[in-house]
Amino acid sequence: MRSSRRTRIRSAAAAIAAGAGLVLSGCAAGGAGEPANTVSYWLWDSNQLPAYQKCAAGFEKENPGLTVKITQLGWNDYWTKLTAGFIAGTQPDVFTDHISKFAQFVDLGVLQPLDELDATKGIDDAIYQPGLADSWRGPDGHRYGTPKDWDTxxxxxxxxxxxxxxxxxxxxxxxxxxxxxxxxxxxxxxxxxxxxxxxxxxxxxxxxxxxxxxxxxxxxxxxxxxxxxxxxxxxxxxxxxxxxxxxxxxxxxxxxxxxxxxxxxxxxxxxxxxxxxxxxxxxxxxxxxxxxxxxxxxxxxxxxxxxxxxxxxxxxxxxxxxxxxxxxxxxxxNGLADSVTKNAANKEGAGKWVAYLASPACQDIVGEQGIVFPAVKSGTDKAIAAYNARGLDVSSFTRQVEDKTTFSFPITNxxxxxxxxxxxxxxxxxxxxxxxxxxxxxxxxxxxxxxxxx
CATH class of the missing domain: 3.40.190.10 (Periplasmic binding protein-like II)
Structure with a gap:
């Protein structure tokens, strides 16, 4: 007999906590405790935080009345507190998702299908590097993440x-x-x-x-x-x-x-x-x-x-x-994506923020920092230019995509x-x-x- 979703989340949280050597207490504040006009967003990479702060400023300018609150946590703390947040109802509205965690979150039923939100259901997969968008569809055919970057x-x-x-x-x-x-x-x-x-x-x-x-x-x-x-x-x-x-x-x-x-x-x-x-x-x-x-x-x-x-x-x-x-x-x-949580406190605002994160408006900003290769093709070009300006030839990474010699990270339950x-x-x-x-x-x-x- 299959266990309840809440029991499975607790089991997953306990497993993550054990692996990280952490306890499930003192969860970071999530979307549930934020003002109605705030969209809470979590990420783990401190190097990318400045770029996403710039994206948030651009988003807020285009969406008067909405505010993005970004929380950056270290890798282990991130997954432990995120999973614990699903239990306590303190999960963020939007979070950076990793393909190795994706299948488990789909199974737990804690992700919002993005093709059911007005702001994200019309996103065109063709703007991304080939194959990235397909990785973020569940076995039910729904999209649960919008590509943000890729790596080889x-x-x-x-x-x-x-x-x-x-x-x-x-x-x-x-x-x-x-x-x-x-x-x-x-x-x-x-x-x-x-x-x-x-x-x-x-x-x-x-x-x-x-x-x-x-x-x-x-x-x-x-x-x-x-x-x-x-x-x-x-x-x-x-x-x-x-x-x-x-x-x-x-x-x-x-x-x-x-x-x-x-x-x-x-x-x-x-x-x-x-x-x-x-x-x-x-x-x-x-x-x-x-x-x-x-x-x-x-x-x-x-x-x-x-x-x-x-x-x-x-x-x-x-x-x-x-x-x-x-x-x-x-x-x-491989690549990361942005996902909306099923019980996001500000689901409408979350959808708009994810759509912005998935667009050239934000991904070009990320590319200009020369830290990762954004999923949007124009963002990738800007990242290559930024690396080259620092005297770094990164063609060994991009050529794999150009030559179509890549394969996907295994995605299973x-x-x-x-x-x-x-x-x-x-x-x-x-x-x-x-x-x-x-x-x-x-x-x-x-x-x-x-x-x-x-």
Whole structure:
């Protein structure tokens, strides 16, 4: 028997709180306690706050009598207080939604269908980068989010390190890989890896147990999606996460292509080319490893461009992901959206605010900041111009979209449960050398979630 919506929300809130190490108390004020003419809006990225404050000023000018109140919270606090707010009735009118949380919120029934609001039902998907709008439709066909930005994956590198190794930018953009011998990508990693005695990974006498600079930085094991770890490799084999593009009911972690790729990828750590599992921590992310000289390359998302560009003493470069066995490169295409809560205190105003957030009027402002790539095409162009003005060539990210070599973030029910199963399973492979065949057992457990209804 299916539990009530309120019980399911409480369960979800408890799970999020446990994962974040937080308690469900002291919820931030949401839309329920605001004046009737106020629209409350939550986001987590402090870097984007100034841009959205400018958007709010523009919106208020076009909508006399309406005021936008923006609340910015850190990532963990954000999701804990948002979910708790659904219980207490203190949720905001509008919030920045993440695709990894989207399916769960649809299942809980806490999102407002935007095609039922006058201000948002006529939004034209054609103004966005292809594929973004489709990700925010539920299994019932309703739209629950309007795209706000998008991201892809690339290789970041320290030009000083690569130049010292005699490696050109062109070489880094022409790499290929395969799960048998790693292709030119693995050869590159070996060459860029240097042990404590100054011996490179492709030279005689290399000591894999005492490495000074790893070819590739560690960024944890990737959990269920491996977005910034292994997804570019598994995606370039033709493998897909599930049996359907969106809202699948069967996962494919038992597929030979997936397991062969994971075996090769984490096998790089055994060879000394990939930093070990223990190298990664919240305070020692891949960008820190690159900046400190502990790693030559780092796989990461476009939302991290500014962070890498600000590393002291580092001239950062960005290169395309390697071409895979299919003859093509690949990158996950992810994106955020703005959603209206089902019980928004000011639903009419919320709809108008979301429509404004989804328009070029706001997204062009966001693009001019050069922090993310807005979903609207004109906003993307402004972001590229802003990055270029700072001397940053971001074409490795945009080319994936132009070449149509992207694939979508997996969108299914039970996302939190799937992550809870896959995260330790993947860490066991990376950290402890567990055979990839153990992922077949994990895949059976995931499929049981769908068979048993969670």
């Amino acid at each position: 994956i690339s290789l970041f590198y320290n030009k000083k390190v690569t130049q010292a190794a005699g490696v050109s930018d062109a070489e880094l953009n022409a790499l290929d890989w395969n799960p048998t011998d790693g292709g030119s990508f693995e050869k590159m990693l070996a060459h860029l890896t240097v042990d404590a005695n100054g011996v490179r990974g492709d030279e005689p006498g290399f000591d894999k147990n005492h490495v000074a600079t790893y070819g590739l930085a560690s960024n944890d094991a990737g959990g269920a999606d491996g977005q910034t770890q292994w997804s570019a490799f598994t995606g370039s084999t033709g493998w897909t996460y599930t049996d359907k593009k969106v809202w699948g009911t069967h996962y494919n972690y038992d597929d030979k292509r997936f397991q062969d790729t994971i075996s090769w990828y984490f096998g790089l750590a055994k060879k000394g080319y990939l930093a070990p599992f223990t190298a990664y921590s919240a305070s020692n992310g891949p960008e820190v490893q690159l900046g400190s000289g502990k790693a030559a390359l780092s796989m990461n998302g476009s939302w991290m461009i500014s962070t890498y560009a600000q590393l002291k003493g580092v001239e950062v470069g960005m290169a395309l992901t390697p071409v895979g066995p299919t003859g093509k490169r690949a990158s996950m295409l 039970y996302a939190a449960d799937i992550t809870a199963l896959m995260a330790p399973a993947m860490q066991n492979v990376y950290a402890n050398g567990a055979p990839v065949s153990t992922l077949t057992t994990t895949n059976r457990q995931i499929d049981q979630l769908f068979e048993q209804g969670g």
